[in-house]
Amino acid sequence: MAKITLICTTHHENGQCNSKELLSILCNINPEIIFEELSIKAFKQCYQTRTRFTLEASAIILYLLNHDIKHIPVVKTELTEDLVKKLELLNENETYRQLHNYFLSLESKYGFQFLNSDLNNAAFEKLKIIEEMILKKDDAKILTNLIKSSESAIDNYENGIIDNIYCYCNHYTFGDAVMFIGAAHRKSIMPKIIERQQREILKIEWEFVNEQRFFVHENYHPIDFIKMDI
Numbered sequence: 001m002a003k004i005t006l007i008c009t010t011h012h013e014n015g016q017c018n019s020k021e022l023l024s025i026l027c028n029i030n031p032e033i034i035f036e037e038l039s040i041k042a043f044k045q046c047y048q049t050r051t052r053f054t055l056e057a058s059a060i061i062l063y064l065l066n067h068d069i070k071h072i073p074v075v076k077t078e079l080t081e082d083l084v085k086k087l088e089l090l091n092e093n094e095t096y097r098q099l100h101n102y103f104l105s106l107e108s109k110y111g112f113q114f115l116n117s118d119l120n121n122a123a124f125e126k127l128k129i130i131e132e133m134i135l136k137k138d139d140a141k142i143l144t145n146l147i148k149s150s151e152s153a154i155d156n157y158e159n160g161i162i163d164n165i166y167c168y169c170n171h172y173t174f175g176d177a178v179m180f181i182g183a184a185h186r187k188s189i190m191p192k193i194i195e196r197q198q199r200e201i202l203k204i205e206w207e208f209v210n211e212q213r214f215f216v217h218e219n220y221h222p223i224d225f226i227k228m229d230i
Contacts, residue, residue, distance in 0.1 A: 003205040008115045008183040011054045016111025019058035026063045033177035034071040043073035076160030096130045115183040116209040158189045
């Protein structure tokens with residue numbers, strides 16, 4: 001039976017979230033397949049023209065130096081510009097901006113241990129609450145429409161990734177695999193995978209990495225998250 005380990009990442013280098021740390025995770029699992037959160041177009045930019053750079057691609061390039069494996073782009077359709085516009089508008093709000101910066105500081109300090117934890121989910125939930133507060137306060141019709149359209153796009157985006165993975169698994173046999181996904185998708189994509197796992201004839205063993213799986217930082221204390229009430 002194929003086994004896929006879901007690892008939440010960030011697409012940029014940030015402190016403890018770096019390609020060296022991610023490479024250590026890959027070496028620990030030693031996968032035969034890596035499913036990447038990239039479209040075919042983005043995949044070519046990362047590995048052929050080298051005009052696009054991601055943390056994950058940097059780690060994979062290093063891994064490929066000593067491992068003969070396949071890495072597969074699994075994004076059907078890239079996210080629309082609505083998501084970029086939404087983030088630009090939200091970042092005009094000081095409270096949202098402060099909370100987002102605090103999230104980035106935790107990402108930098110605790111790395112993949114933070115990104116693969118329920119505390120990461122809590123951080124994104126708080127960001128979502130701030131989004132709702134902004135809408136209620138400002139009655140921002142444009143922002144409301146952007147959030148609705150971006151949420152629909154994200155839902156389709158995540159379902160498309162799962163579709164592509166199951167399509168690959170239906171055609172090829174392998175043992176251990178890894179799937180990279182941005183940490184913002186962690187809370188929403190996990191239940192989708194579980195639901196898909198229950199209704200698919202093809203059985204895949206999914207493992208969701210938790211904060212204790214690979215890196216345990218000496219100074220990692222969940223109490224730090226109390227500070228998120230800013």
